[in-house]
Amino acid sequence: MSPAQPPPVRRRRPRPATGWLALAVPAVLALLAGCSSAHGAAAPVAPTGTVAAAAASGPTAGTPKRQPAAAPVRVSIPSVGISAPLMKLGLQADGTVQVPPPDKGMTAGWYTGNPVPGETGAAVIIGHNSTRFGKAVFHDLKDIAKGADITVTDTRGKSRHFTVTATESVSKQSFPTRKVYGPTGGRALRLITCDGAFDADGHPVNNLIVYATLD
Template sequence: MPTAVPPERRARAVERRAPVPSRRIILVVVPIGLWLLIRGLIGESAPQPPSDQSAGGSGPNAAQRASIHRAVHALPRSAPVRLRIPAIHVDAPMTKLALDKKGALQLPPPGKSNLAGWYARGPAPGEAGASIVAGHVDTPSGRAVFYSLGALRKKSTIEITRQDRRTAVFSIDAVEVYAKRSFPSKKVYGGGSAPQLRIVTCGGGYRKATGYQGNLVVYASLVRVK
């Protein structure tokens, strides 16, 4: 793994390369589930998506994303404050996520199980590019905000209310699970110019001895603003 970049240089690099997170983030954000391997919800596995919810091919519905981008313009930057996923009864406040001293993406505090976070140096939800949202699937106290993420299906909606009082509505293109060693960084973090959303949490099933086996990623596209 490469040497961590000094904070001041890393911040400038991220800003220049936005909306795609830095390579350092890509390398260290993959093991989101590692912290939860031991401290997660023992003996219970979160729902996992069936294979027909995968995008297939090299990316999630690229033709549809291009069409959506022509129809729905990207929004100016505004921080998200609340995330709603009606299909799985998620209604959660949002907080900023930053990098730790080693350049790893920090997660919301484990004591706040219903809190979702977004990578604040990347695009905000509704902006051009891929906005990255992350959160716990479970904590030592039980199920957390993204426990049921694997139960989502294509075309379900995700609503993110922003500080500017606009709500960005996303439609799910795919729900996929990746093993820890085969996490497709370019696919997950590469959003192009269309307003995209990625929600990342633990996935791949749970084993008592080793914990979660990978990461679950929801891909979604901006379809309207209200």
């Protein structure tokens, strides 16, 4: 590596999404956790969260190179019968967060703009409640209780256990972006899906947010 360091690189901050929550990777965070009405219409997703800007820099002389964190590949929540593969979710061209495709409703997604689960900061996993194809991965997430275990396994086979500290159902019109996606000194995890009653168009009006910390 050249001794010259590249200029700091800042991640784009995702903007509040206004689209629908469809289980499609091409779906914007407005397509957050996919939720469909009884008629199969994708429900609107909550606004995307603000991601803390991260500056990239090379290792200093004499400092051992740190092994990159392994990507998460599975999330399991035994208490509510959830065990699902994870796909990577990035940002759309308009700055909103992607969501899993509708035809992969039983697959959740890890937002790569935030830390890897187990690293310092708030890791975010998004999953649909339902899609036009039926029940989806986080359909029963509403039944999770404080103190429940959430296990995230990475590509190296290492599992990290998180304990649920709180849950909240919030209107998509007042999604707590900074609270969910913003920086934190601890090793946190947030799970997000759709929740609440349906509006006149058959779209869930709320998002369910599960907060957890590394054991």
